[in-house]
Amino acid sequence: MTGYALPIKRLIKELGKLPGIGEKTATRLATHILRASEDDARRLAECVMDMKARIRLCSVCFNLSEGDHCEICTDTSRDRKVICVVEEPDSLIAIEESGSFRGVYHVLHGALSPLDGVGPENLRIQEFLRRVGENNVEEVIIATNPSVQGEATALLINKCVKDLGVKVTRIALGVPVGGDLRYTDRMTLAKSMEFRRGI
Amino acid sequence: MTGYALPIKRLIKELGKLPGIGEKTATRLATHILRASEDDARRLAECVMDMKARIRLCSVCFNLSEGDHCEICTDTSRDRKVICVVEEPDSLIAIEESGSFRGVYHVLHGALSPLDGVGPENLRIQEFLRRVGENNVEEVIIATNPSVQGEATALLINKCVKDLGVKVTRIALGVPVGGDLRYTDRMTLAKSMEFRRGI
Numbered sequence: 001m002t003g004y005a006l007p008i009k010r011l012i013k014e015l016g017k018l019p020g021i022g023e024k025t026a027t028r029l030a031t032h033i034l035r036a037s038e039d040d041a042r043r044l045a046e047c048v049m050d051m052k053a054r055i056r057l058c059s060v061c062f063n064l065s066e067g068d069h070c071e072i073c074t075d076t077s078r079d080r081k082v083i084c085v086v087e088e089p090d091s092l093i094a095i096e097e098s099g100s101f102r103g104v105y106h107v108l109h110g111a112l113s114p115l116d117g118v119g120p121e122n123l124r125i126q127e128f129l130r131r132v133g134e135n136n137v138e139e140v141i142i143a144t145n146p147s148v149q150g151e152a153t154a155l156l157i158n159k160c161v162k163d164l165g166v167k168v169t170r171i172a173l174g175v176p177v178g179g180d181l182r183y184t185d186r187m188t189l190a191k192s193m194e195f196r197r198g199i
Numbered sequence: 200m201t202g203y204a205l206p207i208k209r210l211i212k213e214l215g216k217l218p219g220i221g222e223k224t225a226t227r228l229a230t231h232i233l234r235a236s237e238d239d240a241r242r243l244a245e246c247v248m249d250m251k252a253r254i255r256l257c258s259v260c261f262n263l264s265e266g267d268h269c270e271i272c273t274d275t276s277r278d279r280k281v282i283c284v285v286e287e288p289d290s291l292i293a294i295e296e297s298g299s300f301r302g303v304y305h306v307l308h309g310a311l312s313p314l315d316g317v318g319p320e321n322l323r324i325q326e327f328l329r330r331v332g333e334n335n336v337e338e339v340i341i342a343t344n345p346s347v348q349g350e351a352t353a354l355l356i357n358k359c360v361k362d363l364g365v366k367v368t369r370i371a372l373g374v375p376v377g378g379d380l381r382y383t384d385r386m387t388l389a390k391s392m393e394f395r396r397g398i
């Protein structure tokens with residue numbers, strides 16, 4: 001990118017910070033934007049800022065939300081007695097797309113990972129336990145990823161929730177071990193919801 | 200992306216317009232930006248707008264430029280008697296990075312492609328011929344791509360420039376340095392045999 005004018009170089013550098021985007025791809029994207037219409041470029045820039053400005057976390061389940069409560073928490077047709085616990089909003093989206101769940105969610109925003117300095121205090125676990133304690137919850141479905149960190153998180157939540165006398169289930173291993181919910185097809189996800197078992 | 204809030208969906212849609220970015224990748228980029236710092240997101244958005252606002256075409260060679268004349272055209276150490284003709288600014292950058300040329304450029308912004316409706320009038324050919332006629336140019340090096348469109352463009356420029364009595368050359372076609380004959384297509388091999396030179 002040595003030869004490009006400074007404003008182009010700067011955009012290449014910023015695009016290069018995105019995951020999976022190296023310098024070659026960033027250069028291709030930047031030169032595409034350069035050739036694109038003024039309107040397209042403005043919309044892209046505005047959407048970035050608009051999303052950052054408008055998206056916050058639901059005060060109930062910590063899902064990404066435009067308002068204080070997310071769409072799912074405000075939907076009166078959802079069964080509030082069943083809470084599905086996920087690591088990230090992406091997992092929630094994946095489960096929603098599988099169409100296999102009509103309860104509500106709780107997003108932890110991570111999984112236990114002592115090596116990366118992520119302990120229980122860095123996840124939304126306190127808020128979750130308070131929620132379970134106050135809301136006559138009948139079942140907690142743990143849908144953390146089937147990874148070491150996800151399983152450790154599942155064990156911790158299981159222990160805490162069992163103490164409250166609430167039934168705990170774990171999504172079935174039908175999701176490939178070591179995989180990520182984001183990249184699992186909806187059939188597999190639906191099966192893993194259907195075959196959830198007591199732990 | 201059904202489940203994402205509207206501002207996220209909109210960004211995913213805009214990112215999906217970029218080349219080589221499908222819905223999955225766009226979603227991954229958008230959720231990354233969502234997690235990124237406010238500063239990083241603002242810089243990205245600003246760089247997009249800044250680049251669109253500040254980059255225009257050099258009035259001499261039609262290279263991308265911040266001012267009326269590009270860096271190469273304002274560089275007094277470059278040899279103005281030799282003009283290298285390229286299809287796109289990317290080609291210019293590639294040649295600059297090879298460090299093999301000290302003359303100046305002319306960017307056509309495309310190549311002849313009748314099927315796509317690109318004729319001579321859509322390229323910067325008139326401007327180029329005027330420039331050659333007015334500036335005591337000694338050599339024109341045609342560095343359009345070695346594709347059907349690039350070769351057609353090269354033939355046209357060759358014809359026009361020859362009429363002005365100026366020497367015209369074409370970059371050599373052959374086996375890429377570091378390449379392997381086994382994996383070189385037969386057209387390239389045929390060219391590299393045809394254009395073999397004494398050593």
